[in-house]
Amino acid sequence: MVRLIKEGRILDPSLGLDLVGDLLIVDGTIRGVAPSIEYPEKVDTISARGCLVIPGIVDIHVHLREPGEEWKEDIESGTRAALHGGVLRVACMPNTKPPNDSPEVTSYILEKARERAHVKVYPIATITKGQSGKELTEFGRLKEAGVVALSDDGKWVSDASLMKKALLYAKNFDLPLISHCEEPNLSNRGQINEGILSAKLGLKGIPFSAETIAVVRDLLLLKETNSYLHLAHLSVKESIPFLRWAKEEGLSFTAETCPHYFTLTETEVDGYNTIAKVNPPLRTEEDVQAIKHALKEGLIEVIASDHAPHSPLEKEVEFELASFGMIGLQFLLPLSYDLVRQGFLSQQKLLEYLITNPARVIKVDPPNFREGSPAEVVIFNPEKDWVVTEECILSKSKNTPLLGRTIKGKVEAVILGEGVFRL
């Protein structure tokens, strides 16, 4: 089968490619990029006029909820949502039930993914057994079973000595650690950002220090161990200067944020709106600006969704009983593209943050347009508006404060191997 994507703006951050032209795919494999390609035989032509033609996005922070919480999401539904968002590879966080802390659970996830996933799934395992923060998991056997990284996401490894051991032991297996930066005593029973809204709603605030103290401790341990660390979902202004320090020190780390931290503010939770309850919490406009500037400066260089599905069972309850998290796979690209519109990032830089940098964190080759690479192609119309409705959300859960809002930028089609999906 021959497919020809015509007249798109073709961008590939790993090849430094940026041209208006055509992309040729033969039998699910990239066969060429050129300003104009004529193919002698009959081909399936896909017009990409006015669109960006980019490699698939790599989202390294996704909660697929399987095994154990399949009423919220499962590997099939989560990866379907990913596909519709142009996310063609996902790394799934291990806080499932049971948590992915053993090769058996890893194998289960990989087997399910082989049977039912729409996009590539990379399992992440926990750093500590049962995420209890007490004892390390079997890094070597987990790596062997197929995990690409380790994280106790949802919890911080608060025992500094244990985290230091983990940072060192991970080096044996080239396994990246991903830290959920949250000092738990400071955030204990906290619900939303500490500030005007926490006062107004009478909810315990989560101070910036809960995040920043965790960031600083982790960076200090990194300096001491000379290991590598990825900092998940940064949200506060006060964390940024320490990232700058770590860069100056030459530490080997990457930092991540999510579209909601540079798009939404704490005011979303007003009226006890549990849909906007997320951890770390939505912060202030000042934090939003600081995160954008940190992206611009290259201090934060990975954008991930932290896709966290929850059903009405967990959300239509008293605010303090509601679970933290919002879905994000289908909004990752459109919301991130605002950074280009607002002049914070070039198109190429944005794609690095969404494709090549996250791939580098988990040490895989990113989707690309090199001749011979498997087709993982996304056609994105940055100017098309669409309204977020429950119907267009492919996740089982619809928990997003964006419901009813108009979003700019839509994935029009995905070509994945032999398959083509016109969305």
Added chain:
Amino acid sequence: MRHLLDIQSLSSEEIHGLLNLAENVKEILYRPIPKVPTLRGKLVLLLFYEPSTRTKFSFERACKVLSADTMSFSAKGSSLEKGETILDTIKNLYALGVNLVVIRHSLSGTPHFIAKHLKIPVVNAGDGIHEHPTQALLDLLTVREKLRTFTDRKVAIIGDIKHSRVAHSDILAFQKLGASVFVTGPAHLLPEPKEIPFFEVKPGGFKVCLKPREALQDADVVIALRIQKERHGEAFIPSLREYAQNFGLGPRELEWIKPGGLLMHPGPINWGVELAHELEKYPFQVILDQVENGVAVRMAVLLSLLSGE
């Protein structure tokens, strides 16, 4: 006004309206037979998910004076422990023909949550560390009776401001009517710096003081709060004697306030801790007036929410 959920969403006109109504209906309490038929046939549900005797009895009394029927339950033995969600509970009770729900809950925002899902009025009888609007209204009524005006009055609140729903409602309510509010207490139990702008209703109307004397000096009204040594296993103060010595009110502290300044407390009082025993005889101590006004204010709230039906 569809519900009474908090002070923050009330205008000063609405507050004055409720106080006027409370003042008018208070007279009923002094009649030989303190009962009127106004709310006959109305069913009021009293949901107390947190132990409270005073507030519950006060609402019950208000209902009875107005001839409304009541149904009530407390957290113990309720469906809460059987794993039923509060929404299910409320919807079921609503189906029994309830006209108004009064709710006390340990989680902030629960009254707002059920109000979103019910077509009948909801009254917040205290939610978590958020607000306690009827307490603020009865405090206002008490001050209005004794001092008549609010403009340029200084109100001092002393204690655990951070976790006190009474303080939160009072801070907003007194400012809305023109007074200034000065709060003091152990610094870690005062509002966080980032939270202070919310409590400043009128410019300069709210001040956080580290030294009790700064708050108390020339105050027209002093409200002492009940202190809890710990909550959810988190210790808030080193000891009660330490608290009493530094933040308890005694004759010396009352020397600082304006002559004739009122002393209030939402109860229950830890005598010897928040208030020295001698203060029971302080002539401008209006703690029992507060209790009586509580009934009047709750009558006014029930009337204004149910009379429109």
